[in-house]
Amino acid sequence: MSCKAGQRHHPIRIRQPCLTEDLPGCGRPAYPLDVCLKVPDLSAWRNTASGVSGVHVFDSGLSGPDLVIVGMVHGNEYAGGHALEILRQNNPVPHTGRLTLILANLAAFDRFEANAPMASRYLTEDLNRLWHPSRLNGSERSSELDRARQILPFIERADLLLDLHSTLWPSEPVFIVPPRRRSSDFACVLASEEQSAALVVTDLGHQGGSRLVEYSRFMAVGGTGRACLLEAGLHWRSETVDMMVKVSERFLKDAMRIHFQGRETDTKQPAEMGVVTDNVLARSADFRFVEPWVGNTCIPNAGTVIARDGHDLICTPYDKCLLIVPNLRPRQGQLAVRLARRTAVHLNA
Numbered sequence: 188m189s190c191k192a193g194q195r196h197h198p199i200r201i202r203q204p205c206l207t208e209d210l211p212g213c214g215r216p217a218y219p220l221d222v223c224l225k226v227p228d229l230s231a232w233r234n235t236a237s238g239v240s241g242v243h244v245f246d247s248g249l250s251g252p253d254l255v256i257v258g259m260v261h262g263n264e265y266a267g268g269h270a271l272e273i274l275r276q277n278n279p280v281p282h283t284g285r286l287t288l289i290l291a292n293l294a295a296f297d298r299f300e301a302n303a304p305m306a307s308r309y310l311t312e313d314l315n316r317l318w319h320p321s322r323l324n325g326s327e328r329s330s331e332l333d334r335a336r337q338i339l340p341f342i343e344r345a346d347l348l349l350d351l352h353s354t355l356w357p358s359e360p361v362f363i364v365p366p367r368r369r370s371s372d373f374a375c376v377l378a379s380e381e382q383s384a385a386l387v388v389t390d391l392g393h394q395g396g397s398r399l400v401e402y403s404r405f406m407a408v409g410g411t412g413r414a415c416l417l418e419a420g421l422h423w424r425s426e427t428v429d430m431m432v433k434v435s436e437r438f439l440k441d442a443m444r445i446h447f448q449g450r451e452t453d454t455k456q457p458a459e460m461g462v463v464t465d466n467v468l469a470r471s472a473d474f475r476f477v478e479p480w481v482g483n484t485c486i487p488n489a490g491t492v493i494a495r496d497g498h499d500l501i502c503t504p505y506d507k508c509l510l511i512v513p514n515l516r517p518r519q520g521q522l523a524v525r526l527a528r529r530t531a532v533h534l535n536a
């Protein structure tokens with residue numbers, strides 16, 4: 188574990204000599220698998236003029252930025268399917284440049300069943316862990332690798348990319364950006380809209396592989412491609428669709444300004460920024476949070492016990508620690524929560 192954002196005051200993990208009855212803990216909560224959103228009709232995405240299913244291109248015919256909005260990288264996150272279908276129906280041809288809408292994992296979405304809604308996140312492997320040249324250019328094949336290679340030409344040309352996701356566990360909406368100043372500037376513009384997600388978090392990447400927003404186009408030092416991921420709310424809620432549409436519309440409205448200036452100039456709701464300092468992995472099979480924390484909760488004091496993991500207590504390492512997208516029932520070895528510190532400045536990379 189590393190800390191890139193200043194001093195810490197308390198260790199994260201404290202080994203207990205033995206478990207006692209008075210350790211905090213509220214048990215493992217039941218999965219919140221309420222599917223309250225109808226499955227979208229995505230028939231208009233099957234045979235498209237682009238020649239690639241799930242991809243619609245709206246071209247102004249004039250030179251300008253290449254905008255890309257991606258949904259359903261995870262097949263069961265179909266709030267993104269609703270959001271992109273709403274956008275598509277509005278025929279969103281930009282004034283200049285080109286807009287590409289991509290529903291990334293239609294094959295997994297097609298397997299969605301309301302009584303097993305987690306099973307269609309992907310078919311073979313997580314499509315959001317493959318975006319590294321070693322995987323994309325390798326000789327391996329899988330449903331998701333094939334699909335990543337199929338949509339890669341559209342990603343390769345993106346100047347600005349917005350990747351729409353949702354969460355299983357309750358969380359305030361949050362933008363997650365790769366550690367590049369140009370991408371956090373981009374997300375801060377989107378976050379400055381009233382009633383948008385207000386928090387922009389730069390994170391440490393994912394141990395399982397590179398995410399789409401970490402593709403080399405967006406990570407290259409001195410490059411120009413900008414990307415951010417929006418965790419818009421719970422998977423199967425209409426409010427999540429509303430948040431995705433609102434942020435996408437802001438993106439389209441301000442794309443030129445973001446592309447050429449990239450800065451937040453209107454401060455109706457100034458973005459809050461944070462930097463992930465630690466990824467806390469569940470080392471044991473019975474990792475338990477002491478409360479069912481809602482994502483973006485700020486814990487005031489260093490040393491507050493937030494979870495237990497086998498014989499270990501998990502504590503906040505500094506005051507005002509943000510809990511980013513907690514996974515309230517992680518499997519052994521999975522990411523349980525990211526810890527983030529608020530910052531006043533962008534990472535300068």
Ligand SMILES: [Zn+2]
Pocket residue numbers: 260261264352353
């Ligand atoms: Zn997702």
